[in-house]
Amino acid sequence: MKLLLVYAHPVETSFVAAMRDAALRGFAQAGHEVRVVDLYAENFDPRMSRQERIDYQDETKNTGQVRKHVDDLQWADGLVFVFPTWWYGLPAILKGWFDRSFAPGIAFHMAEGGKVIRPALKNIRLLVAITSCGSPWWFAKYIGEPHRRIIMRGIHALCGRPCRRVWMAHFKMDSSTEPERARYLQKIENRMAAIR
Template sequence: MQILVIYCHPRGDSFCAAQRDVVTTSLQAAGHTVTLRDLYAEGFSPALSAEERGRYHDVPDNLLGIEDHVADLRAAEALVLVYPTWWYGLPAMLKGWLDRIWAPGVAFSLGEGAIQPALTNIRRIAVVTSYGSPLWLLWFIGWGDYRLFSRGIRRLCAKGCRLDWLYLHAMDRRTRPELTRHLDRVRAHFSRW
């Protein structure tokens, strides 16, 4: 399977980077083709410029400057996003990636009064994330990033697109053995893909 991994964290020595490495090596060991996009390392610009917004609905002119990201997204059969959850949502860089790359003509089309999915090549999405919050607070707040993917993003992909959610809560209070056990769970999960 062709898998696109989007990694979003500014530090190469973070626990998030360790998760990224486990994801990519596990998928490759299982025989998949992995394309890794490291948004910070690439210097990806998350801000939608006034010019880009002006041509947002002008397909295909809305793809100018983002063609490589769009090509990777269109080639993928599965999408894995590895990021830390900050302030109960996506890091600004990752939110900007969605704003700029999941554009009309790429992720959806507007027709017949409804949004039509356009990324029907993507049959599976996985999120690997960590939260500083305790579990009870995530339930109280309502899992904002999970709802975004389960109710919104997934609808723009193949019918019946599967969503896998691998998370670690209370990240800042975890011991080394707990972190290692989480990485082992991530490894086992992606080894079964």
Template sequence: MRLLVIHAHPVPESFNSALCRAAVETARAAGHEVRLIDLYAEGFNPVMSAEERRAYHDDGPPPPDVAPHIEALKWAEGLIFVYPTWWYAQPAMLKGWMDRVWRPGVTFSVPTPTEPMRPALTNVRLIGVITTLGSPWWFWTFLIGAPGRRMILRGLRFCTARRTKTFWLGLHEMDTQDATTRARYLDRVRARIRHIPV
């Protein structure tokens, strides 16, 4: 499978970066074709300008810095997001990437008075998330409502193939986990990536 890994963490030596490396290395070893977008490392600009917003619904070419990301989305059969959950959702860097890259005509059609919005990224048939969270699972799930999970596994999934499979891996209470627990989570990530059909 052609897997696009989207990573969003500013610190290269972070545990989150180790999770990304584990996912990429395991996928390649399993025979997948992998591309990596490391948003912080490449200095992606997550801010949509006024000019870009005005042209958002036009059929013209996207901004030059967005075009390679759109090409990668169209290439991919599977998307794997690796990021820390901050304030119950994605970092601003990743949310800005979604705002600028998941554009009309690329990932969905704009609804009209006679036509509903339709998915356009039907080449994608797998979406996975690998994340860490500071909050306990019960607090994030039951009290907060898991907004970051719903955004990707429901919102972004709508733009993809009808039978897109999804998975979610989250290490809760990240700030108090010991080395053994982190190592177990890395093993869990590797096992889930190996489970993806080639």
């Protein structure tokens, strides 16, 4: 498969970086072709500009400033997101990447007459999210896991059919032990190596 891995963490020595590397090892074992987008390393601007918003619904203009990211989206068979859970959600840089790259005509087609938007990411057959979270699993569930809903429901609705979903989360990150973290990294590697 052709996989686009979108990574969002500002510290290159973080546990989230280790999560990314574990996923990449698994993908290499399975023989997948992977492109990595490191949003912080490329200093991606998550803010939609005034002009981008004005041009948002114009499919001839709305991808000019994010063309490389749109090309990556259209190249991929699968999307993989590796990020920390901050304030029960996505890091702002990743949310901004969705705002700017998932434009009409690319990720969806605008609704007409009050109907629901139509999916445009029909090339995407796999959706993976790998995250860490400081809270215990039950508290994340209590809050409602907005980040999980955005990816596993919202983005999934824009993808091809069928589209497999994989959600992996390491809870109680702030108090987890080295052996627990090592087990999670191995679980990531094994799970990604099993994807065909």
